[in-house]
Amino acid sequence: MTSEExxxxxxxxxxxxxxxxxxxxxxYRLVQIGCTKTGDVYEINYSFDKxxxxxxxxxxxxxxxxxxxxxxxxxxxxxxxNEMHDLFGIQVKGMNIDFKGNFIRTSIKYPFGAAIPKGxxx
Amino acid sequence: xxxxIIIPFGPQHPVLPEPIHLDLVLEDEKVIEAIPSIGYIHxxxxxxxEKREFTEYVYVAERTCGICxxxxxxxxxxxxxxxxxxxxxxxxxxxxxxxxxYSRLHSHLLWLGCFADSFxxxxxxxxxxxxxxxxxxxxxxxxGGRVIQGSCKIGGVRKDIIGEKLDQMSKDLDSIQQELExxxxxxxxxxxxxxxxxxxGVLSRDDAYSCGAVGPTARGSGVSYDMRKTGYAAYxxxxxxxxxxxxxxxxxxxxxxxxxxxxxxxxxKQAIRKIPDGPVDVKVTGAPDxxxxxxxxxxxxxxxxxxxxxxxKFLVRSRIRTPTLxxxxxxxxxxxxxxxxxxxxxxxxxxPCISCTER
Numbered sequence: 400m401t402s403e404e405x406x407x408x409x410x411x412x413x414x415x416x417x418x419x420x421x422x423x424x425x426x427y428r429l430v431q432i433g434c435t436k437t438g439d440v441y442e443i444n445y446s447f448d449k450x451x452x453x454x455x456x457x458x459x460x461x462x463x464x465x466x467x468x469x470x471x472x473x474x475x476x477x478x479x480x481n482e483m484h485d486l487f488g489i490q491v492k493g494m495n496i497d498f499k500g501n502f503i504r505t506s507i508k509y510p511f512g513a514a515i516p517k518g519x520x521x
Numbered sequence: 522x523x524x525x526i527i528i529p530f531g532p533q534h535p536v537l538p539e540p541i542h543l544d545l546v547l548e549d550e551k552v553i554e555a556i557p558s559i560g561y562i563h564x565x566x567x568x569x570x571e572k573r574e575f576t577e578y579v580y581v582a583e584r585t586c587g588i589c590x591x592x593x594x595x596x597x598x599x600x601x602x603x604x605x606x607x608x609x610x611x612x613x614x615x616x617x618x619x620x621x622x623y624s625r626l627h628s629h630l631l632w633l634g635c636f637a638d639s640f641x642x643x644x645x646x647x648x649x650x651x652x653x654x655x656x657x658x659x660x661x662x663x664x665g666g667r668v669i670q671g672s673c674k675i676g677g678v679r680k681d682i683i684g685e686k687l688d689q690m691s692k693d694l695d696s697i698q699q700e701l702e703x704x705x706x707x708x709x710x711x712x713x714x715x716x717x718x719x720x721x722g723v724l725s726r727d728d729a730y731s732c733g734a735v736g737p738t739a740r741g742s743g744v745s746y747d748m749r750k751t752g753y754a755a756y757x758x759x760x761x762x763x764x765x766x767x768x769x770x771x772x773x774x775x776x777x778x779x780x781x782x783x784x785x786x787x788x789x790k791q792a793i794r795k796i797p798d799g800p801v802d803v804k805v806t807g808a809p810d811x812x813x814x815x816x817x818x819x820x821x822x823x824x825x826x827x828x829x830x831x832x833x834k835f836l837v838r839s840r841i842r843t844p845t846l847x848x849x850x851x852x853x854x855x856x857x858x859x860x861x862x863x864x865x866x867x868x869x870x871x872x873p874c875i876s877c878t879e880r
Contacts, residue, residue, distance in 0.1 A: 403751060405814055429733050430814075431842040433827050444827065446814060451751050453814065475732040475850030482846075485560070496556065503560035503879075510565060 407444070407455040412466060415445075418456055419469045422447045427454065429469075432479035434487045436512060441487060445469070462488060462512060470495040478502070487512035523548040528861070532561050536639045536865040539875035543868070547861060555856035555864075557849050559878060566880045570836040575601060575809055578839065579674060582826070585841055586877040587668050588631060589819045591624045593826075593877075594673040597839070599753060600815030600828040601675050607805055611755070613677035615796040618755040619690075620660070620670065621817075622785040622792075627656040628820035629778045629785075632872045633708065636775065639869040640717045645707060652700050659690055677802025687793045694786050701786075705779040718772035722855040722867035725769055734851040735844045736822020737781065738871045741774035743767040748818035759791045771870040778872075808834050819844050821872050843877035 410418055427447035435442045443466065445456040460466060466483075468491050470476040480491040481502035488509035500508075526547050532540030540561040546554040569581050582597035583590040595617050602609060634649035657667045663682050664670035672680045682690075708714060724734065729742035739746050740763065747763045749756040764780045766773035809830030817824050822844030829838040848871045855867050 403816070428730060430816075430823070431825055431827075431840075431847070433840040433842065435827075435829060435838040435840070437837065446825070451748075453816075455814070473731065473733065475847065478846055478849050498558060501560075502558055503563050504558075505560065505563060505565075510568065 403451075403453060405453045405455060407457050409457045409459070412458050412460060412464060415456070415458055416467055416469065416472075419445060419472055422454065422456075423472045425449065429473040429476060432469075432476060432483060434483045434489060434511070436487065441489060441512070443483065443489070460489070463490075465490045465492050467491075468493040468495070486510060525553065530864060530868075534865070536635075536869055537873075538635065539873070541868075541873060541875050543856070543864075545856070545861065545864065550861045552856050552859050552861060552864065555853050557853060559849075559875065561879070562875065563879045567839050567841060570839040572835075574834040575830065575836050576675060576805075576834075578836065580671065582839070582841070583669055583671065583673070585843070585880045586874060588628045588874060589624050589821070589824075589877070590668065591620050591664075591670045591673060592817055592819050592824060593841070594670070595621060595754065596815045596817040596824050596826045597828070598673050598675050599817065600813045600826050601809050601830075603813045603815065604809040604811040604828065604830060605675075605805065605807060607676050607803065609677050610800045610803060611797045612681070612799045613801045614755040615758075615792050616678050616680075616682060616801060617673060618759070619682070619789050619792050619796075620664065620672065621754065622789045623656055623660055625785045625820045626782060627653050627660065628872075629782055630656065632778060632820075632869075633704070633775075636866075636869050637708075639865050640714065642714065645704075648704055652697065652704060655693070655697055659693070662686070663690075674802065676805040677800070679802070681801045687796065691790055691793045694790060698783065698786050701782050705782065708775055708779055715772060717866065718775060718870075719768075719770060721771045721863050722859060722870055723768070723770045724851055724855050726767070728854045729769065729851060732850040732854055733847045734822075735847055736819065736872075737774050737777040738822065738848050738851055740765045741777045742769035746823075748816050748823050751816070753817060755792060755795075756788075758795060759788055761788060771866055774870045808832055809836065819877075821845055821874055821877075822848065841877075841880045843874065843880065845871070845874045845878040848873070849878075 427449045430446040447454045477496040483489045485503040528545045530543040532542045542558045544556040583594040585593045630653035634646040637645035661667045664672040726743040745765045810832035812829040815826045825842035827840040
């Protein structure tokens with residue numbers, strides 16, 4: 400086993416920008432942002448790394464919650480945030496590059512979230 | 522004010538083996554901005570965890586990519602093993618390391634060929650791929666598969682390599698090393714190639730770090746970051762020196778990959794010398810209940826498999842973060858301010874693997 404220590408910290412959406420800013424100040428690298436649908440809610444994991452120390456911030460939101468973008472602090476976050484929107488339907492506010500649903504073109508809208516068949520409106 | 526025009530680059534382009542699209546905003550011949558988009562071949566693999574048992578999903582994970590398939594399978598297995606607290610036998614860990622490094626050799630040689638093709642050096646392309654065939658032959662002889670190996674499983678590996686074959690592999694690596702020296706000598710010393718790659722697509726160290734660059738893309742800009750240093754599989758028992766270059770241009774990224782070929786050969790030889798006897802797998806019972814971010818070093822950089830199980834045979838979530846996805850923002854940075862004619866070479870310099878990205 401690799402046995403890497405991985406700390407996951409659950410936070411509120413309102414705390415997200417502050418906590419991410421703190422990681423940025425401490426020199427952490429953004430590893431990934433990933434979303435998991437668990438029942439009716441979505442867990443969003445913001446993963447960071449510094450010198451192989453792995454940290455994870457977790458916000459739990461509903462499909463209607465608007466999540467602030469962290470692309471102002473981590474410029475490259477736009478790929479994950481657009482992916483999160485296109486696959487799960489999570490609304491992300493303030494992305495530096497917003498593809499408005501065209502980053503990953505899928506035949507079914509939001510296939511990993513509340514999937515909407517082709518032709519139907521959300 | 523100079524008039525701006527937008528040139529679409531891709532998804533179909535002679536230098537692109539796989540589809541990615543870039544809208545290039547130009548002023549005369551200079552790229553002002555590059556806007557990427559993907560999704561042309563998105564397969565929704567991650568959704569298959571709902572329909573495949575976690576033991577079967579190894580085969581799906583491997584098919585994420587046709588180049589680094591073994592490392593995808595390995596990373597997935599490591600994640601499950603971590604959640605289920607499975608102790609993998611030592612010999613299996615060494616075999617995983619050997620196959621991982623063969624994957625890196627074949628991937629880097631594939632890239633060197635494609636890269637040579639992108640700047641119009643056809644003969645170099647053929648030579649790189651000729652040597653790559655020797656690597657693929659060993660993969661086929663030891664696992665049964667050239668592209669998809671299917672040799673990794675939860676709890677170990679499916680196949681062993683006998684001592685005689687390991688000795689033969691070690692000897693073959695000597696002659697492969699000789700051929701690689703001749704090949705990389707051209708890549709790194711030929712005046713026309715240096716002229717084509719030097720100071721092209723420069724990515725500063727700060728940009729590489731803040732944009733999340735990984736693998737040779739990061740190491741070419743001086744970010745000394747290699748997941749093998751965490752010691753997963755048998756890497757913790759081998760001497761590994763991280764290869765870095767500081768110029769951050771296409772030549773630096775090419776140099777990193779050329780030097781890493783020799784690192785891989787050295788790691789395989791070390792592993793062959795140190796591999797212990799013993800079983801290659803353990804029986805695994807039960808189902809994963811928990812979550813883990815399994816990380817490894819693919820040829821293109823850090824790979825993350827996030828796995829979440831709920832104690833049933835079907836996982837709740839498998840999320841694969843591939844190195845190419847995280848290397849797209851650094852690519853956008855590299856393209857800002859470059860000449861239009863340099864775009865194909867710069868795009869190739871991150872070694873984009875779109876099939877991974879479009880998992």
